[in-house]
Amino acid sequence: MLDGAVNGSLQLTVTEAETGVYRCEVTGPRGTFVSTPTEITLDTLTGMRVTPRVQTLGDTVPTFTVAGTCSLQNPQYEWTAFPATTLNESGNQVSVDPPPQETTRLDVTVTEGADQVTVSAWLLVAAHPGFDDFNGDGCQNVQDLRDLAPFWRQAFEGDLSGDGRIDVLDLLYLQVVDPVPCPPQP
Ligand SMILES: [Ca+2]
Numbered sequence: 001m002l003d004g005a006v007n008g009s010l011q012l013t014v015t016e017a018e019t020g021v022y023r024c025e026v027t028g029p030r031g032t033f034v035s036t037p038t039e040i041t042l043d044t045l046t047g048m049r050v051t052p053r054v055q056t057l058g059d060t061v062p063t064f065t066v067a068g069t070c071s072l073q074n075p076q077y078e079w080t081a082f083p084a085t086t087l088n089e090s091g092n093q094v095s096v097d098p099p100p101q102e103t104t105r106l107d108v109t110v111t112e113g114a115d116q117v118t119v120s121a122w123l124l125v126a127a128h129p130g131f132d133d134f135n136g137d138g139c140q141n142v143q144d145l146r147d148l149a150p151f152w153r154q155a156f157e158g159d160l161s162g163d164g165r166i167d168v169l170d171l172l173y174l175q176v177v178d179p180v181p182c183p184p185q186p
C-alpha cells in the first residue's frame with residue numbers, strides 16, 4: 001500500500017518510479033472491495049517541440065532548440081535537414097551554418113529509452129536576397145514591413161517568396177527583430 005494513500009482520491013507526481021499498476025482497496029463493515037487495476041505509464045517525450053517553430057534567415061546564425069515538458073535522463077538527438085545542409089549539433093541545440101540557399105525543414109528525432117518522437121521546424125530563406133533591411137535604415141524592424149506594404153498585391157520583380165508579387169507569403173520572410181524607431185547607426 002502507498003504511504004498515506006488512504007483517501008477516496010489519489011494524486012501522484014509521476015516519475016518513472018511511480019509508473020505501474022494501481023488498485024484501490026476499500027474495506028468496510030461488510031467486507032473488502034478491490035477495484036479493477038489501472039495502469040499508469042509515463043511518456044517522457046510528451047510535449048516535445050522545437051523552438052522557434054519557424055524562423056527567417058537573417059544576419060545571424062539560425063539556432064533551434066528542442067525540449068519537452070519532462071526532464072530526460074539520457075536523451076539522444078538526431079537532426080536532419082531537408083534539403084540537406086550543414087548542421088552543427090550540440091545536445092538539444094542545432095545551428096545551421098553556413099546558411100542554406102533555400103527554405104529548409106529541420107527534423108529532430110528524440111530518443112529516450114524505448115520512447116521516440118520526431119518533431120520539425122522551418123528555416124525560411126527568401127527566394128531573393130536584399131530584404132533583410134528593405135528600407136536601408138540599418139534595422140530589421142516593422143518599418144521595413146510598412147515600407148513594403150504599398151506594394152501589397154502588386155507585381156514586384158525579385159520578391160521574397162519568388163512568385164513575382166507581394167502578399168502574405170513575402171511578409172513571412174521579413175525579419176522584424178529590431179526596435180522602432182531605428183536607433184542611430186554607429
Ligand atoms: Ca530597415
Ligand SMILES: [Ca+2]
Pocket residue numbers: 159160161162163164165166167169170
Ligand atoms: Ca511573393
